[in-house]
Amino acid sequence: MRVVVDLTLCQGYAQCAFLAPESFKLSGEEALMYDPAPDDAQRERIMRAVAACPVRAIFTEPAPGADA
Amino acid sequence: MTAGPIAIVGAGLAGLRAAETLRREGYEGKLTVIGDEAHQPYDRPPLSKQVLTGWVASDHTTLPRLENLDDVDWELGHRAVGLDLAEKKIVLDDGRDVPYDRCLIATGVRARPWFNEAEAELDGMFVVHTTDDSRALRTRLAAKPKRVLVIGGGFTGSEVASVCRMLDIDVTLVELAPAPLSGALGGVIGAIAADMQRDAGVDLRTGVRVDAIEGDERGRVAGVRLSDGTHLDVDVVVVALGGIRNTEWLTGSRLAASALGIGCDAGCRAFDGNAIVTDDVFVAGDVARFPHPIYGYQMMTLEHWRNALIQAEIAAHNMISAEADRRPHVSVPWFWSIQFEVNIKSVGVPTIADQVVVTQGSTDDRRFVAAYGLDGTIVAAVSFNAGRYLEYYERQIQEAAAFPPVLDEVGQATGDDPVPAAFPPQSELTNRPTVVLTGHSPTEMRVERKFPEE
Secondary structure, X not given: OOEEEOOOOXXXXXXXXXXXXXXXXXXXXXXXXXXXXXXXXXXXXXXXXXXXXXXXXXXXXXOXXXXX | OOOOOEEEEOOOHHHXXXXXXXXXXXXXXXXXXXXXXXXXXXXXXXXXXOOOOOXXXXXXXXXXXXXXOOOXXXXXXXXXXXXXXXXXXXXXXXXXXXEOOXXXXXXXXXXXXXXXXXXXXXEOEEOOOOHHHHHHHHHHXXXXXXXXXXXXXXXXXXXXXXXXXXXXXXXXXXXXXXXXXXXXXXXXXXXXXXXXXXXXXXXXEEOXXXXXXXXXXXXXXXXXXXOOOOEEEOOEEEEOOOEXXXXXXXXXXXXXXXXXXXXEOOOOEEEEOOOOEEEEEEEOHHHEEEEEHHHOOEEEOOOOHHHHHHHHHHHHHHHOOOHHHOOOOOOOOEEEEEEOOEEEEEEEOHHHOOEEEEEEEEOOOOEEEEEEEEOOEEEEEEEEOOHHHHHHHHHHHHOOOEOOOOOOOOOOOXXXXXXXXXXXXXXXXXXXXXXXXXXXXXXXXXXXXXXXXX
8 A cells, every 4th residue: 555644744743653663663753754655464554543643644545445 | 617638747746746636626627647757656755765774665655646546647758848838738758749728837856967977977876866766776775885975965965874874884975065954954053963964973074075986997986086185985976966957848938947947926827938927837846936925925946845745736726726716825835854863844944044043952952943034033943853843933934923933832942042044155056048138119028038058
């Protein structure tokens, strides 16, 4: 799946790094590094991270077959 | 709303977001997106960070599509070579025409190559702009070079130096200004960035330039000679000297396109060479040179991720909206950089400032905010590992608040006094067009632009 984070919005709350640690990591205190093409097996965790982000900075494509 | 067709030239972040916006806002007509790279629109910021460290593959930064774009005509791997304003068509490199009723130009920038062509051909010379650039450099870094030389201490160069240190590769960074990042943030904040680099083990050399890059008998980079006479053995050179705006293809058109960018109004409508606004050609992203009302209507170009995104959305909206429904592109600019485990964020336009003051936190801890002022008004702020304070400063900038700012609402102020921001002098563009006026009657004069030989 494809992911992009608007790092202008990101404030380093790190909810994503707790919920999907394979795909989101902090570099230092608040700089976010992420995998823009995580394996589809990660989708559930990624979607939890999307929902939990306090500043709604994580964007993904709709799942295949979902209503766009 | 136009019935179309609509053509977008440029398939980066701005081109993609414009296409999504057109569909989201109900444009159902023919939509063509032209891009000179064969790849689907991809994201660039990871290319100098998690791709170079090896965590993410270079071809894994394809941007998610936030709308269904299956019915878009993707002309990828094709370069636009001309724009005919009268015939309303774009000419592609294979000779085909793409007609439009509205068109958006979002051709962005390309990496500035090393000026010496023979040296630029050496094996071991790299730039970091495209996914192919990043893959090539990653491959070389994975092979553990002896020493990497980074030419240019802007954001990209500094990020590459940071990655080298993360990979435990020896790296020298050469910057002509007194400090890295000083072109974007000034010499005061640049000095903090310099300390950060040296603490991380970067061999930082400021105030010098690279005079020559030497190859061995097999055409591989072997060493460099600096302007202070120093010779360094290096096997990889990364040229990070900024970008060149992709506007040459418009030289034969009547648009106000030059090395400075493509002039446009706050509604993203392009100016023609007479500085008269067009109503069917729009501009967005790194090539757009637009007036910013809160900065005295100064014409500016911004090579920032979020500017590309917002400008593309506004341009797309305006392309399909009646005049009364059009929106201006007036938001306060933001950018960020991640280097040496520090999150650097900026809001506003630091480069126009004359003064800077550290307002919160501690520069020794590399956790602070600095505010920038011009003539007693706040114009920008930058944070190192303190990004969540910047929204407060954004509001201050929007309200043209006094500089130095009063910080009652966000917490403990440092009490520091403002000092000169110490921006290096802006370098003059050498290849801007000469403008001459033709005609005799004052009401019938026209602008003619003469471009220097490339």
